[in-house]
Amino acid sequence: FPAWTTEGEPAWSGYMYSSTIGNNPCAFIMDEAGVPVWYHFGQPDQMIIRHRPRLDGKGVLYGQTFADTSSGVPSIRWVNWDGTIEREVKIPNFTHDFVELPDGSLVVIANDIRTVDGIDGVVWGNSLIQVPQTGERRELWNAWDEWVPGIDGQVQETGWWTHANAIDVNADGTEITVGFRYMSTFIKIDVATGEKVWQLGSNQSNYRYLNLQDEPRLQHQFQWVDGELLVFDNRDAGTGSRVLTLSFDDEAATVRKSGDWRHKDRLWSYILGDVHRRADGGTLVTFTTAGVVSDLDVDGNIVWELTGDLGTTVSYLTVTDTLPGVFRHR
DSSP: OOOEEEEEOOSOOSEEEEEEOSSSOEEEEEETTSOEEEEEEOOTTSEEEEEEEOTTSSEEEEEEEOSSTTSOOOEEEEEETTSOEEEEEEOTTEEEEEEEOTTSOEEEEEEEEEEOTTSSSEEEEEEEEEEOSSSOOEEEEEHHHHOOTTTSSOOOTTSBOSOEEEEEEOTTSSEEEEEETTTTEEEEEETTTOOEEEEESSTTOSSEESSGGGSOSSOOOEEEETTEEEEEEOOOTTTOOEEEEEEEETTTTEEEEEEEEEOTTOOOOSSOOEEEEOTTSOEEEEEGGGTEEEEEOTTSOEEEEEEESTTOOOOOOEEESOOTTOOOOO
16 A cells, blocks of 8 residues: 655545555545545456445445456446445446446446447447446447547547546436547436437537637546536646636537646646545645645645655545544544
């Protein structure tokens, strides 16, 4: 388990659910002082990108996946607070992220890999799969039904096309938002019907950016905050990553940038990265590959920072005020 250092005084109180990625992947919960209060090691040959609290309060959920499809079948684990694994479900081609719906089912991002005439090798698209507690799984949505490689997003030399990497669900579980890295695109989906409600970015966008500089590039995690979309926008090494806030004008069908924050050291996370706005107006920003979590006050000043050992990554965050059954004595 890696060591951590902190600097400054945190402006919040609560817990971060996250994970490390590497030789010993570990799902952990850490308090606002940077102290680990719970952890669970995954399989050494897999990655843990997403770790969430279970809605039933009995423990945690985390997903284990591989760097490629030849290594094995990914899975999601239901782990109890005492560390026992209550349930583990294999999900072929599961990748990056999942959400738990109020009915206890999961919606997961999956790779859908196909061959395309005129394109060498295979093309990596994505689907969304709903995994109920019991019964048959349901394909909720599929990129191949919606888009065409080369027209709706370009295929990378590696074969990656859509590269869905982040998913978010609204409070009542009726709508899901999904982000696609190589298309710099977001879509909202109706859970009941599987239909796309709208799209931002790429060829079929329902909204127009007022300024090309407002458009994210290679983005990862995001959060809806009072109707605005808060995005961890990876960008490139020359500019560093940023936290981008997008405001929507539905009547004019336009999107504008209403916030743009960058780390004073121009930190860059070439993969992953996350942003979380708290109820007090502060923000936690995760620079995954730099192993840094920055705590910003309402004015965007860094008041506290967590840094891991050299080579330590911090994956996506889920932030809660309390843990089930826990009384804070300090």
